[in-house]
Amino acid sequence: MRVPDFKFKITAIGLLNAVGAVVIIYLIVILGQTIKRNYDLNRQIDAVKAQTNLAQDQQAELNYNIQYYKTDSFQEREARAKLGLQLPDENVVILPTPTATPTPAPTDDKTAKPRSNVQQWLDFLAGRG
Numbered sequence: 001m002r003v004p005d006f007k008f009k010i011t012a013i014g015l016l017n018a019v020g021a022v023v024i025i026y027l028i029v030i031l032g033q034t035i036k037r038n039y040d041l042n043r044q045i046d047a048v049k050a051q052t053n054l055a056q057d058q059q060a061e062l063n064y065n066i067q068y069y070k071t072d073s074f075q076e077r078e079a080r081a082k083l084g085l086q087l088p089d090e091n092v093v094i095l096p097t098p099t100a101t102p103t104p105a106p107t108d109d110k111t112a113k114p115r116s117n118v119q120q121w122l123d124f125l126a127g128r129g
Helices: 012-069 072-083 117-126
Strands: none
Touching: 012 072
16 A cells, blocks of 8 residues: 655645735734724823813813902902901901800719619610610
């Protein structure tokens, strides 16, 4: 029995198929790299847009605060709070603060009968003490 010899014959069609396969694989690799690069760039764009929106919101809030701090009502309130100023026709009334809380009336400890330990447990378990 004879083992058949396999010899590769290079033909024009075989060579063309091999070159075509290499070109297709190369194009697939390039396409994959391009898709990945576009995906990464889109993520970066989204992050920059989010930062831009945050900065715009902060700027709007700061502009609002600047406008508020320029108002007469804010300046008057701050002058009253921090400097203790008042308007010419105003009278300031200072109310005294209570210094101590009233003390509860003492209970008569002599009238209370001492309870036994068993009675205290029963009251505790019944929710009475």
